[in-house]
Amino acid sequence: MNRFIQKALCAVAACALALSLSACGSTSPATGAASADVPTVTIWGYGGQEVREALQAVADAHNADPAYNTKARVEIQFVVSGTSEQSLPDRLAAAYQAGETDTDFDIIALDDSGISAILAQTSEDFFIPIDTSKIPNYENVVFKDNIVGDTFIPYRGTAVMLAYNSETVENPPATADELYQWIKDNPGRFAYCDPSTGGSGYTFVTTAIYNQLPDEARMSPDTKWETEHTAEWDNAFALMAELHPYLYQTAGKVQYPMKNAGSLDLLATKQIDMTPAFVNMVLSQKNMGTMPESIKLQPIEPAFSGALAGFCIPKIAKDQEAALSVIDYYLSYEAQAIGWNTMYASPVVDTAKLENLDHADWLEETNMDELRYFSIGMIQKDIVVRWAEEIAPLAQ
Template identity: 45%
Template sequence: MKKLFSLLLAVLLLLTITGCGSGSEPSSNGATSTSEKETVTLWTGGSENVKNTWIKLAEEFNTNSEYKDKYIFKVEHISSGTGATSLLDRLIAQYKANEENDIYDIVEVSSTEYVTYMQEAGKDIFMILDKSKIPNYSHMTAKMSQGEDQLVPYRGTTVVLAYDSEAIPNPPKTAEELYQWIRENPGKFAYNTPGSGGAGQSFMVTSVYNLMPEEAMTSSDEKWKEEWDKGFDLMKELHPYLYKSGGKVVYPHKNQGALDLLINKQIVMTPAWVDMIISQINQGTMPDTIKMTQLKPGFTGELANLAIPASSKKADAAHAVLDFVLSDAAQTILLDGMGAFPVVDMSGIDSKNAEMLSSFKIEDFRAAEIGSLRSELVQKWDEEIATLE
């Protein structure tokens, strides 16, 4: 009896081992096992909305017939405002230490951050892309002023002029018309403090750089600081005509602070991010009487891009993800989930948000790629504008 029991136990153990080992073999229906697929990880940051949209993109990639049998796409997200070391600082530190890279397969890089990467680490920090592995790149309509051989834009956003169409049926069309409107309608316009959000920062940057040579907008050369005073004089002159509370001019805190004033009809016009307006109209927190327009010359925006660190060990898988984000399916998810401006021809994109963007063209987006001069501008604003009575 003992021998029979031992024999049965041995057979059962053999069957168990055989069953566990089958995970490395293709299944009977031809599917590829998880262990045979290459996992590729994207590192990104920003709001929860960015995180949630990337999770949806990963789910779409991992079920897409073109990729699902070869790769598994994962997302690592560094939440903004948590005090965690930024992705930019982590990657530059790793590069300078010449550490082996087993973590960063793909990273998100804004146009502004790319300038910092080039200043701090140089071009060798990122891989030169093989465009033959990114066939959807041929559909891209976004224009890049730098990094074209290392970056793939996946979404765009820009600051626009948000206004209450009931109060303003014919909004300003140019920057000069806006400045004159502010003078003629005291208390009805506001922009948030530049250090607290990009919308107010865009108003500051364009107020300064509209009065400078066009080339300055894409240069981090210190020489341009000598020409800032004209723009600051303009902002000082406009200061007394801005929104007031308790008899004093108030600059709202953060992008949402200015939008809240607009929603509550305390003002009728403000610079705002286009994706924030779209999201809040869809959520029902902003009345549909709020409309958007772009000035000439326009407020600034930026492209969010993906790059492959030069030390990445998963170049083919990373190129596959870069190709995927330029597909109509991925661009639709981005427009639906974030109000993100598509970087490809919109004719193949089916989204409820497309109509709200129909009057804008991403090729007309204006970027301020001025590197560390941006933080110096903010500091100068804090010292010279925020202190005005």
């Protein structure tokens, strides 16, 4: 459970980051760039392999672009989730506590909910305010209203939708209430992953809580939304208990799949007909041919929780000005198209202005015109803990 709590705090956060694994993709300066005079900006990231590949693909394009490669050279340091090395927050905390400056922690790529985990081990002013006037392409960003604070610049969105088998489900649920009723009407054909192992399961539970709370709650880490709204929390977990016997079963017992991939495996092999899923994971698997073409994505109302992944600059970074130039490139239309083509990352810019897209029809079907954005800080941990205490034992 502790592993997921870390992941949930970082979007699926605070996974291990080893220096020995960090050079997952060093790139060379483009021909013509004076390497001795061009600063190197290192982006530190973590998560799934697809995230690493997308960050690296944009870094390679940056380093080949003469409009940018004379200002900075980008290197990616990354660890894929599931390693057991020292976590990124721990490494940042160690550097901070040792009084280090001018480190290669130039840019931290993370889900913004993971910021609190890092600040808890460093200081409230560990990340510097970012001057967006020095990032011309920030004007391209369409989700400015969702951004919490001035230390975070988003570069991709993440969204969960309802993934379903269109061969067996002709009319998928369009609302949360319709979904809950569908689960009861179709016992054994729905699953969500253990929230302590995957963000799609966490989202399913979290949405059940926040659908009952004022809209402002989803943008606040204030624990009053938990302590002063116990009835709403109780109702949501009562709903989870009510749905429990209607979920996917093996050997006569309800099973909560491990990780996001676990529930998608059940959907791909048609052991279930429906599950909440990250859009980019479904599309990536369809592109690889491991997910049947019959699997479709459906948004529901109110929408499942979404999030933004972005960049922060620590005050221990060695070249903050060069970092701003790199962030500017990641917000360009060219870079946003690369992110989509590499991992089907939801763009944070006007998608009508993107060119040379693979599966542009998929983007049109899953485009986030609006993002039901959640930023609830440490409350995430309490959701996971309560589910583990009240719902998980029902499967034993």
